[in-house]
Amino acid sequence: GIQVEQSPPDLILQEGANSTLRCNFSDSVNNLQWFHQNPWGQLINLFYIPSGTKQNGRLSATTVATERYSLLYISSSQTTDSGVYFCAVGGQAGTALIFGKGTTLSVSS
Amino acid sequence: KAGVTQTPRYLIKTRGQQVTLSCSPISGHRSVSWYQQTPGQGLQFLFEYFSETQRNKGNFPGRFSGRQFSNSRSEMNVSTLELGDSALYLCASSRYSGSYEQYFGPGTRLTVT
Numbered sequence: 001g002i003q004v005e006q007s008p009p010d011l012i013l014q015e016g017a018n019s020t021l022r023c024n025f026s027d028s029v030n031n032l033q034w035f036h037q038n039p040w041g042q043l044i045n046l047f048y049i050p051s052g053t054k055q056n057g058r059l060s061a062t063t064v065a066t067e068r069y070s071l072l073y074i075s076s077s078q079t080t081d082s083g084v085y086f087c088a089v090g091g092q093a094g095t096a097l098i099f100g101k102g103t104t105l106s107v108s109s
Numbered sequence: 110k111a112g113v114t115q116t117p118r119y120l121i122k123t124r125g126q127q128v129t130l131s132c133s134p135i136s137g138h139r140s141v142s143w144y145q146q147t148p149g150q151g152l153q154f155l156f157e158y159f160s161e162t163q164r165n166k167g168n169f170p171g172r173f174s175g176r177q178f179s180n181s182r183s184e185m186n187v188s189t190l191e192l193g194d195s196a197l198y199l200c201a202s203s204r205y206s207g208s209y210e211q212y213f214g215p216g217t218r219l220t221v222t
Binding site for chain 2: 033042043048090095097098101102
């Protein structure tokens with residue numbers, strides 16, 4: 001099955017810093033989503049981005065499907081950005097999302 | 110528009126018991142998927158239901174089962190609970206089955222003692 005690798009596993013930043021999270025996947029995908037898991041466990045949708053580039057405020061994402069990677073950019077980070085960021089992909093077989101192990105981001109003031 | 114809802118939010122059960130978790134998708138969404146999250150295994154796909162039919166199943170034992178009703182609400186059942194079933198169970202809905210954006214509920218945290 002498809003393998004999803006996220007890097008770095010942990011990231012510690014000062015408020016105001018920028019960061020880039022990476023997601024590599026091992027096969028072609030029909031779906032790619034980025035999520036932020038809040039402290040209570042809920043997965044919050046950030047981007048649905050099987051290809052191309054999208055921006056939403058301080059966050060943006062780029063997926064280069066032909067090279068099998070996606071990047072999530074966080075600019076001017078805030079303490080509320082802390083948490084775990086997951087990349088999840090869906091292959092040819094259908095709806096099932098395959099998740100990476102996540103990047104744990106800690107932003108301090 | 111209301112999001113995905115899951116009940117109950119927290120549950121404590123004893124080994125050997127069975128449990129039923131419920132998920133109501135976003136209005137108009139017909140696909141419901143279930144995922145298990147544990148510290149050791151991360152987030153893993155359990156199964157997907159669309160139009161009351163199981164469309165896809167992950168690599169879990171037969172003790173894990175589910176169903177979907179005509180209003181798209183879904184339930185999952187775990188029989189003969191084991192300690193290793195302690196996890197956060199997340200439900201996701203999407204408009205259709207396939208490569209559509211999925212939206213997750215708040216989860217049910219199950220503890221098996």
